[in-house]
Amino acid sequence: MNVTTHTDPEALTLTTTTELAASLERAWRLVSDPRQLERWWGPPEWPATFVRYEFVPGGRAHYFMQGPDGERMHGMWRILSITEPREVSIEDEFADDHGEPSGDIGVTTALLTFEPIDGGTRLTILSGFASAEQLEEMVKMGMEEGMREAIGQIDALLSED
Amino acid sequence: MVVYELTDSEVDAMFRALADATRRDIVNRVLHENASVSRLAERYDMSFAAVQKHVAVLQAAGLVTKSRRGREQIVSGNLASIHHIQKLLSHFETVWKQRALQMAEVLRDDATTEAPPNPASSGARVDIPHD
Numbered sequence: 001m002n003v004t005t006h007t008d009p010e011a012l013t014l015t016t017t018t019e020l021a022a023s024l025e026r027a028w029r030l031v032s033d034p035r036q037l038e039r040w041w042g043p044p045e046w047p048a049t050f051v052r053y054e055f056v057p058g059g060r061a062h063y064f065m066q067g068p069d070g071e072r073m074h075g076m077w078r079i080l081s082i083t084e085p086r087e088v089s090i091e092d093e094f095a096d097d098h099g100e101p102s103g104d105i106g107v108t109t110a111l112l113t114f115e116p117i118d119g120g121t122r123l124t125i126l127s128g129f130a131s132a133e134q135l136e137e138m139v140k141m142g143m144e145e146g147m148r149e150a151i152g153q154i155d156a157l158l159s160e161d
Numbered sequence: 162m163v164v165y166e167l168t169d170s171e172v173d174a175m176f177r178a179l180a181d182a183t184r185r186d187i188v189n190r191v192l193h194e195n196a197s198v199s200r201l202a203e204r205y206d207m208s209f210a211a212v213q214k215h216v217a218v219l220q221a222a223g224l225v226t227k228s229r230r231g232r233e234q235i236v237s238g239n240l241a242s243i244h245h246i247q248k249l250l251s252h253f254e255t256v257w258k259q260r261a262l263q264m265a266e267v268l269r270d271d272a273t274t275e276a277p278p279n280p281a282s283s284g285a286r287v288d289i290p291h292d
Contacts, residue, residue, distance in 0.1 A: 003261045007250035010226055014253050018261035022268045030264050040263035043256070123264070125257055135249040 012129040020121045027121035028085035062099025105137045106130045178222035191238035198234045
């Protein structure tokens with residue numbers, strides 16, 4: 001499994017690159033199809049369910065992630081742009097249980113770029129944060145969500161090969 | 162929390178940046194107090210452009226940050242905050258690494274599952290009742 005990341009603390013960005021063993025069209029469905037998307041958006045302990053998904057430029061999405069105790073964390077996306085099947089740009093933020101932005105913590109951005117490579121598709125994700133304070137708040141919240149356990153598991157998985 | 166580890170090339174950049182006496186002096190100064198590039202330039206027997214170059218090397222190595230205040234470029238040596246932000250970002254590195262792994266799992270399932278892909282999706286609004 002080939003995943004590389006690069007962080008830029010001054011620009012407050014994180015770039016993740018992964019090579020997927022699938023055609024461009026197949027890989028694109030990971031994001032265009034909400035049933036596919038919810039299989040990878042949330043951590044294993046906090047699986048995501050998308051209750052609204054308008055995969056069009058200007059469209060919105062509403063999802064929740066449900067924790068082991070049944071607690072739900074809601075989030076919403078604004079889909080800024082789509083260049084099928086190459087690129088999608090979104091804003092992600094915390095939401096109330098109707099999928100309306102809660103105004104907590106603020107907006108993060110993600111630009112997903114798919115490109116065909118030999119034997120598959122390279123996916124590059126550029127995530128952007130608004131401020132160091134926002135980053136700090138988000139990490140705190142993530143820790144409270146109990147996502148901490150996942151960290152060791154992933155690093156173990158990635159170091160296997 | 163994942164502890165951020167510098168890669169070899171990042172460590173190299175840091176050591177290269179600190180191998181120069183002027184640059185060490187700049188880091189020392191801005192760790193105590195922020196300074197504009199022009200104020201730093203006054204302290205050294207070299208051109209503004211030369212000082213700016215040194216600052217750029219330090220910046221690339223992650224040892225100082227540069228921000229703009231009006232027409233001035235302010236150099237800060239907030240190592241602690243750089244490392245802190247780096248640590249915070251590394252949390253999201255993990256989040257995205259995990260997502261990438263889960264994507265790979267979804268794709269692996271294609272090969273093992275008979276079930277056809279769910280056609281209800283692209284561009285469609287999907288409302289699922291929930292509480």
